[in-house]
Amino acid sequence: MPAISFQSVSKTYSSTRNQTGPIVKALDDVSFDIQQGEFFGLLGPNGAGKTSLISILAGLSRASSGTVKVHGSDVLTDYANARRKLGVVPQELVFDPFFTVREALRIQSGYFGIKHNDDWIDELLVSLGLADKANANMRQLSGGMKRRVLVAQALVHKPQVIVLDEPTAGVDVELRQTLWQFIAKLNKQGSTVLLTTHYLEEAEALCSRIAMLKQGRVVALAQTSELLKAASSNVLRFKIDSELPTHLAAQARITGRIVQFPAHNANDIEQYLAAIREAGLVAEDVEIRKADLEDVFLDVMNKKPAIEAPAVTVDLAKVAT
Numbered sequence: 001m002p003a004i005s006f007q008s009v010s011k012t013y014s015s016t017r018n019q020t021g022p023i024v025k026a027l028d029d030v031s032f033d034i035q036q037g038e039f040f041g042l043l044g045p046n047g048a049g050k051t052s053l054i055s056i057l058a059g060l061s062r063a064s065s066g067t068v069k070v071h072g073s074d075v076l077t078d079y080a081n082a083r084r085k086l087g088v089v090p091q092e093l094v095f096d097p098f099f100t101v102r103e104a105l106r107i108q109s110g111y112f113g114i115k116h117n118d119d120w121i122d123e124l125l126v127s128l129g130l131a132d133k134a135n136a137n138m139r140q141l142s143g144g145m146k147r148r149v150l151v152a153q154a155l156v157h158k159p160q161v162i163v164l165d166e167p168t169a170g171v172d173v174e175l176r177q178t179l180w181q182f183i184a185k186l187n188k189q190g191s192t193v194l195l196t197t198h199y200l201e202e203a204e205a206l207c208s209r210i211a212m213l214k215q216g217r218v219v220a221l222a223q224t225s226e227l228l229k230a231a232s233s234n235v236l237r238f239k240i241d242s243e244l245p246t247h248l249a250a251q252a253r254i255t256g257r258i259v260q261f262p263a264h265n266a267n268d269i270e271q272y273l274a275a276i277r278e279a280g281l282v283a284e285d286v287e288i289r290k291a292d293l294e295d296v297f298l299d300v301m302n303k304k305p306a307i308e309a310p311a312v313t314v315d316l317a318k319v320a321t
């Protein structure tokens with residue numbers, strides 16, 4: 001039995017409050033399963049539909065059509081069972097300002113009918129670097145600290161499936177490392193993890209399988225290693241001091257002074273460097289690196305639908321199943 005099963009999930013929103021405005025199709029026939037024990041990444045640009053999918057999974061919103069199950073329990077018709085198996089860290093910082101951290105965690109335990117939970121609460125506080133904040137009021141906490149409490153809240157009932165919607169947004173480097181160590185430990189002990197993040201290096205390091213959403217549709221679904229293999233194998237990277245001519249800029253990924261070109265072989269590399277020289281520019285700090293998940297992501301997102309279907313969705317989906 002899969003840990004999570006999405007079957008033909010669609011979601012439309014009316015763009016105005018009185019439901020008369022144009023319809024936004026946030027999710028369009030999304031189907032995939034996440035197996036028990038997987039560390040699964042759900043990636044996509046802003047507005048792709050990640051939070052919409054997670055809200056439906058968590059029972060916070062209803063799909064317009066389709067079915068979602070958690071360990072076989074339907075999130076609509078068997079809500080209590082589905083919810084108990086899930087620990088969800090929401091993207092939005094929502095919390096009750098009147099309680100201390102420990103009180104908030106005790107109350108959350110109470111929601112799940114767990115009475116004597118202090119040993120586990122203490123372990124969560126220590127593992128998430130919150131031990132010295134146990135008696136602090138929620139409203140006194142910084143943004144990153146509040147996010148740590150949200151993670152602890154999601155885990156109070158030891159859920160089998162952990163869902164994290166951008167848990168590291170606004171979180172410092174040190175906590176990101178502690179958080180991932182802790183989540184990876186829970187995953188090793190058998191928990192399933194579903195993660196969304198815009199930090200693609202985190203996704204590459206942690207997730208064994210990845211789905212990419214674009215405008216509500218699954219446009220790639222494969223093992224992380226397969227996605228990396230399918231990318232152009234190398235990237236030529238260098239710095240320049242002035243602007244690239246437009247015909248070259250169209251092929252490059254540009255971040256400030258850093259320019260990167262996909263390069264399949266030595267010939268590609270030679271041609272790009274020659275073109276730079278002919279444009280009267282000087283390339284500094286030239287290096288060649290392996291393509292990473294960010295390159296794959298940009299590749300997938302920038303492809304036109306007609307090319308995309310055979311090139312990515314079909315081939316990689318086959319590999320994945």
Ligand SMILES: Nc1ncnc2c1ncn2[C@@H]1O[C@H](COP(=O)(O)OP(=O)(O)OP(=O)(O)O)[C@@H](O)[C@H]1O
Nearest residue numbers: 013014015024026045046047048049050051052053
């Ligand atoms: N309550 C709502 N009412 C109307 N439209 C909504 C609502 N919630 C989301 N949308 C729209 O649905 C689409 C998907 O939004 P969603 O929040 O799921 O994206 P996301 O992938 O989580 O993006 P991000 O990376 O920014 O968090 C967007 O076009 C968004 O504007």
Ligand SMILES: [Mg+2]
Nearest residue numbers: 050051052091
């Ligand atoms: Mg979101």
